[in-house]
């Protein structure tokens with residue numbers, strides 16, 4: 001069991017210490033974010049500007065304009081050529097110069113003597129490649145295949161060239177892969193069953209909506225640039241409704257906030273649907289022309305659902321449900337944004353199917369300004385050239401083996417034939433971000449060799465044998481698109497790589513060279529190449545046409561950013577769904593194939609165990625993306641430790657006061673955090689946020705069980721984790 005202790009620490013107070021912390025020089029030449037202003041930099045001469053792309057796993061995926069003076073980044077801002085980024089970056093984005101020049105960066109390859117000992121020694125790249133390559137060849141010899149080698153890579157950096165890591169592993173033979181996504185699996189399956197895929201309208205179309213429901217989404221924190229369009233729409237008279245168990249910053253901007261009981265949103269949507277049926281407010285023509293299974297669904301709702309029942313289940317008063325239903329059904333086009341947070345429950349997929357049905361019966365799907373918007377991948381049609389080289393001749397095995405990324409520890413331990421003996425980790429921090437970190441650690445313990453490529457000494461790096469320093473986006477080349485907006489962004493190399501850092505692509509080439517030196521033909525991945533040539537290979541005719549560009553270089557010359565053709569920005573505009581029937585499927589045989597009810601039926605929420613009656617949610621944090629950003633000193637200056645939000649009623653019951661240290665306990669683990677008493681959370685729920693705070697032994701996952709969501713296999717290969725169905729008890733420590 002992991003334990004953890006946080007004592008109250010001094011806040012950094014006063015501008016003097018802040019200035020020292022930021023390492024700033026004389027005042028006067030500085031822009032508001034503390035960096036040398038563009039004008040001042042220009043006056044000094046030798047100023048260059050570059051386009052960069054924020055590659056984090058974030059809706060906004062911004063286009064950045066970077067000013068470099070004498071080889072050093074002096075200013076960054078949002079690219080004004082991109083109408084979504086709109087010349088502005090979020091708080092995290094504005095700290096990028098510090099991300100680049102942080103003293104905490106891993107500077108050269110290192111080997112640790114004794115996993116977790118902190119006893120690191122610097123080694124050369126050649127030594128690092130040699131140790132790794134020898135181990136790969138040794139495993140191949142011993143087991144007759146490379147299946148004992150496991151890759152865990154996900155979302156630290158979504159630059160398309162970073163798929164070189166997957167490509168390099170495929171180039172040595174068949175390996176074991178962490179498959180799936182923690183972000184959206186249940187909801188994506190739901191939309192897959194209903195419509196054939198998840199596909200969202202361009203978020204700039206919030207401006208075209210007459211009504212907006214943000215359903216379990218917190219864009220004020222997790223998609224700051226979407227808020228511009230939402231607030232503009234509001235100013236024009238669009239009503240904004242936020243449905244969330246927590247009074248989020250987004251909720252504070254709403255015309256109406258609805259505090260739903262967590263994991264009961266399916267009941268809310270079905271209650272609204274019943275009202276809409278009863279009052280003939282549904283779009284009979286739309287469902288007749290564009291759907292199958294409507295009559296079965298209609299019968300199910302009339303037989304099983306009442307608005308009274310929905311009110312009881314959700315805690316939302318009946319008149320509110322009725323008014324919401326009427327307003328939504330009559331204010332066309334009405335836009336729903338379903339957040340990923342909402343589906344991190346054991347019934348997450350079922351809830352999304354019910355909300356989809358609400359949009360479908362009101363004819364809001366396929367309309368500009370409407371839609372049931374969740375996620376989309378329409379702009380991701382690159383060549384993925386880095387992944388295409390294939391296994392060398394004579395590789396043992398026939399195909400890759402998959403383990404669920406979301407239950408990584410347990411599945412690695414269970415994979416026995418052959419066992420997993422080596423891990424390659426890139427763009428991931430499983431020891432902090434996965435549920436049950438103790439189990440993940442156990443899986444690590446079984447390895448002969450753990451290699452992690454990262455920028456910082458994360459919890460995962462601390463428990464690795466070899467760390468390889470990687471570049472920031474500013475030090476390498478790339479291309480990025482979003483799973484939300486419709487822009488493509490160029491990433492230029494603005495500065496030389498710092499220290500001995502290399503991009504994941506260069507690492508892949510370097511390792512291939514070493515493997516081939518030691519055993520000719522053992523790796524099919526190219527051993528050299530200019531990253532600019534690699535990035536050009538990603539473009540095919542379809543993607544060029546979609547963005548009206550000839551090449552990466554052409555996009556760079558045209559302002560570093562381009563928006564996809566309008567013809568794809570209204571999801572399902574042609575009403576040709578990608579389901580087996582080609583229609584919207586209220587009745588889905590595909591769902592049955594995957595073991596679910598064919599209809600969007602109500603599914604019960606997870607019930608709290610008796611000893612652990614308090615729901616403990618761990619949503620995404622405003623000053624970080626998972627384990628990135630928050631640990632930077634610029635952001636530590638704003639918030640230097642994690643905390644536990646508790647409603648005053650619960651705090652009173654437990655004798656807890658503000659800033660008291662609270663022990664949080666359940667069957668998975670225990671930890672302590674300072675209390676923050678707030679009415680923003682419901683009385684039966686406590687909240688801690690995702691993140692890595694420097695010098696604090698914390699992960700939001702210490703008490704999180706690997707409880708599976710209901711869906712995920714159809715679209716993403718694996719189910720996700722019901723992170724928000726975590727139940728605990730608390731006491732004053």
Ligand SMILES: Nc1nc2c(c(=O)[nH]1)N[C@H]1C(S)=C(S)[C@@H](COP(=O)(O)OP(=O)(O)OC[C@H]3O[C@@H](n4cnc5c(=O)[nH]c(N)nc54)[C@H](O)[C@@H]3O)O[C@H]1N2
Pocket residue numbers: 057058059155182183184215216217218219221222223243244245246248260261262263264265339340341342343344345617619620621622623624625626690724
């Ligand atoms: N600043 C910042 N931005 C990010 C990220 C980050 O870590 N930080 N992460 C990025 C990634 S990888 C992702 S996946 C997205 C996540 O983006 P979001 O989905 O916006 O974020 P979450 O914080 O996971 O959850 C959103 C909301 O869902 C609510 N919620 C939880 N359970 C329920 C429920 O049962 N019903 C309802 N109605 N609401 C519920 C939570 O209270 C929370 O306010 O954000 C991306 N953007």
Ligand SMILES: Nc1nc2c(c(=O)[nH]1)N[C@H]1C(S)=C(S)[C@@H](COP(=O)(O)OP(=O)(O)OC[C@H]3O[C@@H](n4cnc5c(=O)[nH]c(N)nc54)[C@H](O)[C@@H]3O)O[C@H]1N2
Pocket residue numbers: 057154155156157162182183184425426427428429430433434453454455456458470471504618619620625626627628690700701704723
């Ligand atoms: N309790 C709880 N847990 C959660 C969630 C939750 O809501 N609650 N949300 C889940 C979700 S939605 C997600 S997406 C996951 C995210 O979990 P992870 O995918 O682990 O995400 P990050 O912490 O953003 O990034 C991992 C690492 O990538 C590194 N990195 C950045 N750029 C590069 C690069 O170019 N190359 C390499 N090799 N490394 C790089 C970063 O320094 C960081 O250490 O967390 C999940 N965990």
Ligand SMILES: [Mo]
Pocket residue numbers: 057182183184
């Ligand atoms: Mo995510």
